[in-house]
Amino acid sequence: MLSYLLKQSRGLLLAAAFASALAGVFSVLLVAQINAALTADTGAARAALAWTFGGVAVLAMLSQMGASVLFERLSQSAHAVLRRYISQHVVAADFRRLEELGGPKVHSALSEHSTRVAEFFVSVPAILTNAIIVVGCLVYMAWLSWQVFLAALVVIGLGSLGYHLAHLRAIRHLDTASREQDRLFDHFRSLVDGAKELRLNGRKRERFSQEVLGDSIETVRRERARGMSIFVASASWGNFLIYAFIGLVLFMLVGDVPERTRVMTGFALVFVYMVTPLETLLLNLPRANLARVSAARIDEITQNLPATDDGPSATRAPALSRVTLEGVRHRYYHEASDDMFTLGPIDLTFETGQLTFLVGGNGSGKTTLAKLLLGLYRPEEGRVLLNGERVDDASRDRYRQCFSAIFSDFHLFDRLLDVPSAELDTTGNALIEKLHLKHKVQMRDGAFTTRALSQGQRKRLALVVAYLEDRPFLVFDEWAADQDPVFKDVFYRELLPELKAQGKTVLVITHDDRYFPLADRLVRMDNGQIVSCEQVCVAPETRSRHAPLLAVAP
Incomplete structure (x- = not known):
């Protein structure tokens, strides 16, 4: 040194x-x-x-x-x-x-x-x-x-x-x-x-x-x-x-x-x-x-922090039509069992415009599966495919640009770092107003005026960031857990259908079983394994008839 x-x-x-x-x-x-x-x-x-x-x-x-x-x-x-x-x-x-x-x-x-x-x-x-x-x-x-x-x-x-x-x-x-x-x-x-x-x-x-x-x-x-x-x-x-x-x-x-x-x-x-x-x-x-x-x-x-073998840093998201996990396995220490926990093998495919709910008990491996999907973890076995092409070390960073994610332990930066736009403040403030945060925070020159908010309000602000990033694949890890019943209903009945209508692929990790019928597909996990993958048929009246939540003019 x-x-x-x-x-x-x-x-x-x-x-x-x-x-x-x-x-x-x-x-x-x-x-x-x-x-x-x-x-x-x-x-x-x-x-x-x-x-x-x-x-x-x-x-x-x-x-x-x-x-x-x-x-x-x-x-x-x-x-x-x-x-x-x-x-x-x-x-x-x-x-x-x-x-x-x-x-x-x-x-x-x-x-x-x-x-x-x-x-x-x-x-x-x-x-x-x-x-x-x-x-x-x-x-x-x-x-x-x-x-x-x-x-x-x-x-x-x-x-x-x-x-x-x-x-x-x-x-x-x-x-x-x-x-x-x-x-x-x-x-x-x-x-x-x-x-x-x-x-x-x-x-x-x-x-x-x-x-x-x-x-x-x-x-x-x-x-x-x-x-x-x-x-x-x-x-x-x-x-x-x-x-x-x-x-x-x-x-x-x-x-x-x-x-x-x-x-x-x-x-x-x-x-x-x-x-x-x-x-x-x-x-x-x-x-x-x-x-x-x-x-x-x-x-x-x-x-102890060796650099990854990823290729040159990517900034733009590639086109996405399908993401596939084939025989993916991952092992890690599991505190509850005080033993090594094996996730997988996982075989799962995500299509464009598909809304998937991932459900299961605590410690079943849902968040770890999400990190493998996002490219944050390397699979120890199996492979991840983007549009049929294998994701390797050279292409992993480019692959990660397909995603926006809000984890349960998310971090909210004080400004938007990757969405340069002359209309950024206008669009962001319109979203903030629709999410009932206008009296708490504003966006000025691409930065938030404050982050001194409750956990639920910070998650709503993180939702604004995810929307403005405009990535083709969004992952929400227990997003609605800290929301009151009104915003929980807005999230499931208005936001998710609108993202699906925009052609976004969405994965939601959730325990809210009353909203399970709203998903296109319900994936259940237990002890690191996918135990069922059900297609869900939703009656038209189940969907929200409200105006789109995020229909903001550019």
């Missing part, structure tokens, strides 16, 4: 890194100029150094400013690239794999993990600049006295070893916290989605708050605190070694050598100056480690 980001922003990264390197070099030169000024013999020598000092200070400021600006832009660019990268994987992923992975992990990757990786680039200037300052200070110390420099290397080596061992311990805690964070996101969603249930059951609310949500929050807090505390403690250990070395230089290591004052002053000054850069470096390195952990989590999530 980090390699991918670096490739995407190579030029900007090189420019920012170069500016950071210059900032570090100029900072070390400033220390050298200060030491030279402190040990200068005459006022004239100090005056000559003043101009050099001023020029180096200005260059250090400009280079540091440039590096910070460039890396801030790089951070925002990285954040955008990451979100596009993850979103593209989600959009292109197989629907079944996306269901198995679950929304919380995707949300976590798009929010927390991508933010951590992006924040890493903000810390890069501090890491690069301070690393160069530390290296430059070491070079300057070697120039002052190579004997004392060797002792400095021993101190730095001990500090580095201690920090490395602490790093290995801390990263385990941070990784544990990262994995628990994914579960915590799921609990946060339950906190809102299950608000009604939690308020109706005090014991459930208390256990969820304390044992589920509380334990998860505490685990994230504890593991992160442990990991970051180890990093901070190791940084403090490094600072102690620095001050201990300064004491050794001042009182033991520097004997009666030429220019003893300049050497002692130089070493003391350099080590004091190194404290802040080294501390900043050690404190920013954990951010790099957090970015590495988050990048690994993003890699793991995206690798």
